[in-house]
Amino acid sequence: MKISMAGVIGAGTMGSGIAQTLATHGVEVTLSDVSEEALARALDNIHSSLSRLAQKGVLDLSTLPAILARIRTATSADIHRHSQIVIEAASENEAIKQQLLRELDGIVPADTVIASNTSSISLTRIASWVSHPERVIGMHFMNPVPLMQLVEVIRALQSSDQSCDTVMELARTLGKTPVEVRDAAGFVSNRILMPMINEAAFTIYEGIASAADVDTVMKLGMNHPIGPLALADLIGLDTCLAIMDILHTEFRDSKYRACPLLVQLVAAGQLGRKSGHGFFPYSV
Incomplete structure (x- = not known):
């Protein structure tokens, strides 16, 4: 499945980097966080990051307005209702992630892929929090996201081949190198x-x-x-x-x-x- 609309939960360093990378590669992005201040800070950071890349000749300066226009923000997860994939990039806290994913599960369609950027929490456990756990998979980006090439793709016990294929294809579309690994604490990285x-x-x-x-x-x-x-x-x-x-x-x-x-x-x-x-x- 080719992704044209993606959601990102969490506007911190990782979430904003993921949103920037998606938008840079032509994906329409919805970015949510609990506060308007966090979202405003994320947009400022994304603009600064894009400007630095343009100064280095990595991006054409004229493309920046279009990239930024692809990112919509909200403090409610409802903004992700029409996303084909939602990438959770909240704090590395299991209770917080569980609350967010249970809420998301009641919003997005059953065929929306739910990917977690968790750096160590069991994807098999994360998948158990939602209905249709086969759509849950790990998509672990490296920091700083716009520059680092690796994406660890972690298969939960429940993850379907289709979910895995979707995130592998998306990672390649973003110019990344995906590496599929089994679910275990800390994964490989x-x-x-x-x-x-x-x-x-x-x-x-x-x-x-x-x-x-x-x-x-x-x-x-x-x-x-x-x-x-x-x-x-x-x-x-x-x-x-x-x-x-x-x-x-x-x-x-x-x-x-x-x-x-x-x-x-x-x-x-x-x-x-x-x-x-x-x-x-x-x-x-």
């Missing part, structure tokens, strides 16, 4: 990435090296384009902690125990770039 970030935090916590030195070792020694701690700040330390907690709960293995320093930083509200301070300081 975060099952590997988050323990690395957590171990990097332990090296600071145990006084082995500074945050800057840890990142330098990984960038120069392992050829990573960004160090794990700077990456954690970009993702959001609260999100990293939530994923580590899910891995720990799902696998019941102590190797996934979150570093106490990560727990402390989140408790202090030092969440990374979005708060102005994480493992490193930032200007906001």
Whole structure:
């Protein structure tokens, strides 16, 4: 099924990036969030992101008005009533996602694909929250969405071949490379990435090296384009902690125990770039 109308729930960093990417590739987008302020901020961020891409020659500046015109916003999920696919990109909180998807289930038609951008929560469990669970599938974009090529496509136990084919085709239409994986905590990306970030935090916590030195070792020694701690700040330390907690709960293995320093930083509200301070300081 070729997607021409798509909904996005959640206007944060990931949701706005997904909406921007869809609209850039000619898809009509409905974007919802709980507050007008969040939606206005998302539109400002999308405009700024598109302008930067135009300055770099990635986009034609003259196309920006048309791209932005494809995005409609609302604080009600009713705006997604006619979407062929709705991508949930709310906070990585199971209770919030469950509430949103149960509400959405009563709004969209039975053949609307429901995709979740969850980074670690079981898609099989998410699918159980709605009627017609065969239409539920994971569509895990990477941050920043407009630039990163990978989309992890996670099949729930209930996901149909048609739902999988739809999101695989959509990902390719967006210029992404989709990789299909089975449903398991953290999938592939975060099952590997988050323990690395957590171990990097332990090296600071145990006084082995500074945050800057840890990142330098990984960038120069392992050829990573960004160090794990700077990456954690970009993702959001609260999100990293939530994923580590899910891995720990799902696998019941102590190797996934979150570093106490990560727990402390989140408790202090030092969440990374979005708060102005994480493992490193930032200007906001």
